Amino acid sequence: MQSLGRPGGRPKDPELKKLLSEFVCVRVVQMWGIDLERFQIDRVMTWAVFFLNADGTIYGRYGTRSSMGQGSDSEISLAGFKQSMTAALDEHARFGKDPEATRKEVAGKQSVHKPRWARPEKIPTLARNEFNAKPFREFSDKPGLRAHGVGCIHGHMVQSAEIMSLRELGQPVPDRKVWPYPMPWAVGLHMEPETRSTIKRVVGNTVAEEAGLRAGDTIEKLDGQSILSTADIQWILHYAKDNAALKVHYTRGSEALESTLKLSPDWRQKLGDWRFTNLGICMQLAGFNGRPGKGGGKSLAIRVGLIHRKRLAGIDLKRNDVIVALDGKSESMNLGQLTRFLLDKKPGSELSVTRKRAGEETTTLRWKLHK
Amino acid sequence: MKGKFFRISVLFGAIWFFQTALVAQEESARLGGKALKEALKDTADDLWIYDDLKKAYAEGERTGKPVLVSFRCVP
Numbered sequence: 001m002q003s004l005g006r007p008g009g010r011p012k013d014p015e016l017k018k019l020l021s022e023f024v025c026v027r028v029v030q031m032w033g034i035d036l037e038r039f040q041i042d043r044v045m046t047w048a049v050f051f052l053n054a055d056g057t058i059y060g061r062y063g064t065r066s067s068m069g070q071g072s073d074s075e076i077s078l079a080g081f082k083q084s085m086t087a088a089l090d091e092h093a094r095f096g097k098d099p100e101a102t103r104k105e106v107a108g109k110q111s112v113h114k115p116r117w118a119r120p121e122k123i124p125t126l127a128r129n130e131f132n133a134k135p136f137r138e139f140s141d142k143p144g145l146r147a148h149g150v151g152c153i154h155g156h157m158v159q160s161a162e163i164m165s166l167r168e169l170g171q172p173v174p175d176r177k178v179w180p181y182p183m184p185w186a187v188g189l190h191m192e193p194e195t196r197s198t199i200k201r202v203v204g205n206t207v208a209e210e211a212g213l214r215a216g217d218t219i220e221k222l223d224g225q226s227i228l229s230t231a232d233i234q235w236i237l238h239y240a241k242d243n244a245a246l247k248v249h250y251t252r253g254s255e256a257l258e259s260t261l262k263l264s265p266d267w268r269q270k271l272g273d274w275r276f277t278n279l280g281i282c283m284q285l286a287g288f289n290g291r292p293g294k295g296g297g298k299s300l301a302i303r304v305g306l307i308h309r310k311r312l313a314g315i316d317l318k319r320n321d322v323i324v325a326l327d328g329k330s331e332s333m334n335l336g337q338l339t340r341f342l343l344d345k346k347p348g349s350e351l352s353v354t355r356k357r358a359g360e361e362t363t364t365l366r367w368k369l370h371k
Numbered sequence: 372m373k374g375k376f377f378r379i380s381v382l383f384g385a386i387w388f389f390q391t392a393l394v395a396q397e398e399s400a401r402l403g404g405k406a407l408k409e410a411l412k413d414t415a416d417d418l419w420i421y422d423d424l425k426k427a428y429a430e431g432e433r434t435g436k437p438v439l440v441s442f443r444c445v446p
Contacts, residue, residue: 026427054431073404
């Protein structure tokens with residue numbers, strides 16, 4: 001039974017406190033000045049953790065967000081976090097005994113790709129904003145600004161700004177920026193949040209089922225990297241290539257087993273997506289955003305959400321209109337695919353949008369994309 | 372008599388329903404990420420260094436402890 005702490009009634013947790021006291025804990029509350037090469041993680045999260053050595057060697061990551069709104073934190077838990085912390089302490093103990101061997105073992109967890117911009121404030125679209133060009137602390141004591149988070153570079157701003165800046169510079173936007181840090185269910189795995197890396201459920205007809213994985217198995221290593229959390233699985237999937245074959249080492253009871261997850265050519269693009277960053281990019285590029293309809297139909301059905309009134313002035317598009325074709329293409333798209341479609345069009349090029357509205361004939365509208 | 376029995380049954384049923392709902396809500400909060408974030412806020416205030424990674428690395432070097440970096444927007 002946990003004792004109650006303050007009169008407010010939040011539970012105290014001595015076990016958590018003891019585990020935290022084994023670490024030097026640092027809380028970073030904004031992204032200004034952060035080394036984007038070292039601290040690579042899903043940026044569209046409200047909370048994320050790195051476990052690392054004082055020399056910067058990363059042992060693992062913790063923190064997973066799977067949706068917007070309620071349930072967005074359903075993939076993390078106190079019990080799971082404690083198990084991940086314990087595993088990180090084990091890695092650190094191994095590092096103490098044999099630093100070189102441990103460095104080799106965790107080499108895959110270090111940043112393998114240099115980001116285009118080393119720090120958030122260097123990303124062109126952020127650098128143009130006067131509040132992002134200086135450290136947060138220069139604004140943080142001004143009443144009103146702090147309350148609204150003005151001057152604070154949030155993680156999700158980095159995610160969107162990298163994409164928009166690459167586009168502005170005419171450089172390709174990799175798919176992993178549009179579908180970042182895939183959830184394990186991309187390969188058919190649902191993880192048990194109360195554990196470090198135990199499988200809760202394996203989806204039928206997926207690569208995980210083909211690999212022979214079962215509920216209750218614990219993933220020890222994936223693609224040669226030890227797994228401290230679901231975030232570590234996402235890290236590996238984030239950089240996994242199409243058609244990749246990822247070796248998985250797992251335990252079933254006391255038995256140590258291994259198998260291979262064979263990814264399909266378009267595994268990433270098939271992922272349904274919830275990211276509001278992609279909604280924001282659609283808005284910036286096309287002047288509207290919207291979510292593809294549910295039901296998994298083969299035809300395009302994007303229900304219009306928000307509209308940029310100024311940009312689409314004179315265009316007869318309203319909230320809740322359903323877009324059934326884009327540039328004449330009527331195949332279904334998920335949110336990531338819509339974002340990809342818009343990013344692949346040239347800045348300033350014409351977009352043709354066919355919309356349906358209750359009680360009216362289907363109409364095709366045209367306007368130009370953001371330059 | 373029957374009417375009284377019915378009213379008492381409904382009352383006990385309602386109490387049972389609300390109690391079950393409350394327990395389920397508490398259990399869900401305990402298991403989810405919300406409980407984790409609340410526990411972190413509550414138990415470890417004195418352990419955190421704020422916005423100073425250099426200081427954390429130096430402290431890690433000095434004490435031999437690993438470093439835990441938490442990214443969290445200002446609450």
